[in-house]
Amino acid sequence: MHINPDHYLETDSGRVFTSERNQIAWAKCFHDFENEVINNSSVQIVYVLIGCQASGKSTWADKKIKEEPYNIVFDAILVKKVERASILRITTQKNLQCIAVLFKTDLAICLERNAKRTIDKIVNQQALKNVFAAIEAPCLNEGFTSIILVGE
Template sequence: MLEGRYFNPDVYLETDSGRVFTPERSAAAFERAYADLERALLLASPGARLFVVVGVQGSGKTTWVREHAAVLGESAFFFDAALPRAIHRARAVGIAKTVGVSVVAVWIQATLEAALARNRMRRNDHRVPDSAIQSVHSIMERPSVAEGFEEVREVRT
């Protein structure tokens, strides 16, 4: 999906037998996603924008990207991850700011019940433990322009 413009740490968890989650693999996946994001943004055309798409697992972040990527055009880049607090979003924002790319937060809001239900519909190796979704939901902070975002878009699903 969106080769060279879409970055989701979960993609780096894929193996020949499906997605494999461990704390170590997850940390490495984020590192690879950030490194690939930085490389892509360094090569981006003037006017590029990074959309940091945040929300609990199962909220509809990836669906939002699929539905909006064409409209936003070739200069749009996407970082798709839960990133519940400002401290979790800071690295993506910092990468964009360092290379001179404007950054927009897209906060996909879903009820805990809706996120859990969507998660249950995923294939087995893509399901997140309910406890992880509950944990992220409990600490989710509204993104803010004070974090360095040019704009914050809120989407209810």
């Protein structure tokens, strides 16, 4: 299962972002995550993707889901430890592996990729820079079973 708040921002005319819609999208993601973990016994691994916008997370997620359709890829920025805590709590309770995937893509590359996106998917440049600056690298004592580094 590929969980991404952007999926809930899509409309027939493209992605529509508002603060309210974003809040609802995140709530739906966590609901879907909990529901899948509770009701799908084939889930063994949860991948938590960590990185700023345009760092390559969704491309990586699409490939991983094709390889492991029975596992969960939580594809969102999740740059702060506090943002990841509830995912880790649930995976620990369910005795699942929780693997952090940290995207070490250079800021210049993220900005370049972002500029090439369709208008409805472009992230405000300063917001992207703020997210990049706010990344707290994952660590094993946070509760992850392992950490994968993806860099360019």
